[in-house]
Amino acid sequence: MRKPIIAGNWKMYKTATEAKQFVEEVNGLVPDSEKLDAVICAPAIFLAQLVVSAENSPLQIGAQTMSEEDEGAFTGEISPVQLTDIGVKYVIIGHSERRQYFNETDESANKKVKAAFNHGLIPILCVGETLEQRENGETGAVVEAQVEQGISGLTEEQITQLVIAYEPIWAIGTGKTATAEDANEVCGIVRKKVAALYHDEAAEKLRIQYGGSVKPATIDELMGMEHIDGALVGGASLEAGSFVKLLEAGSHA
Numbered sequence: 722m723r724k725p726i727i728a729g730n731w732k733m734y735k736t737a738t739e740a741k742q743f744v745e746e747v748n749g750l751v752p753d754s755e756k757l758d759a760v761i762c763a764p765a766i767f768l769a770q771l772v773v774s775a776e777n778s779p780l781q782i783g784a785q786t787m788s789e790e791d792e793g794a795f796t797g798e799i800s801p802v803q804l805t806d807i808g809v810k811y812v813i814i815g816h817s818e819r820r821q822y823f824n825e826t827d828e829s830a831n832k833k834v835k836a837a838f839n840h841g842l843i844p845i846l847c848v849g850e851t852l853e854q855r856e857n858g859e860t861g862a863v864v865e866a867q868v869e870q871g872i873s874g875l876t877e878e879q880i881t882q883l884v885i886a887y888e889p890i891w892a893i894g895t896g897k898t899a900t901a902e903d904a905n906e907v908c909g910i911v912r913k914k915v916a917a918l919y920h921d922e923a924a925e926k927l928r929i930q931y932g933g934s935v936k937p938a939t940i941d942e943l944m945g946m947e948h949i950d951g952a953l954v955g956g957a958s959l960e961a962g963s964f965v966k967l968l969e970a971g972s973h974a
């Protein structure tokens with residue numbers, strides 16, 4: 722039985738005051754951590770403050786990206802050592818917006834996933850196809866290649882702790898959710914690929930999220946699918962009431 726994981730990705734939204742208010746509002750409403758992992762991946766500038774705001778709640782705080790280096794002359798970057806030091810638990814790696822605007826690749830994602838594990842962070846590795854790739858029937862091959870490169874060199878133990886988020890790029894922020902069946906089919910391809918690269922037991926423990934215009938109205942059907950263990954949510958995680966509804970749905974899945 723895999724524990725559901727609902728993660729909000731705030732992207733570059735909210736002020737520090739709004740972020741603090743959000744956490745204070747949801748703190749008492751987060752389901753028990755035995756039922757569900759609830760995570761907010763906030764802009765780096767708020768992370769330390771939010772870790773403190775959420776310290777008496779099951780809510781965990783995650784980063785949206787990080788450097789693969791421990792330290793050094795990398796102006797503007799944030800290292801896994803720094804994230805762990807302030808109490809951050811999760812980090813999104815290889816989000817399609819990082820790949821599109823900041824030149825991240827499967828190779829850099831792989832280095833970051835390994836660096837995250839080396840410092841006790843849980844990586845949420847993002848994979849997903851473009852609309853053109855889907856229309857050309859390339860979804861399976863694209864996602865399999867991203868998974869294979871992204872997890873290359875991980876131990877079996879790390880595979881069981883990893884989270885992979887399947888986010889079709891055409892569904893992000895567009896209001897177009899993949900059907901639950903389509904999302905489940907691709908999440909199943911991800912699990913099968915991991916089973917082929919490692920073995921069935923490791924793949925069975927791997928948690929796979931769907932992401933792309935997830936809303937309270939669509940979460941139940943998604944969570945009912947065999948291979949979907951949670952959601953990585955952008956827009957619908959920005960408002961406390963909406964995020965809490967997603968957590969409730971996740972905890973009953």
Ligand SMILES: O=C[C@H](O)COP(=O)(O)O
Pocket residue numbers: 730816888892893894895896932933934935953954955956957
């Ligand atoms: O990381 C989250 C995804 O990019 C989904 O964003 P969205 O829920 O606003 O479509």
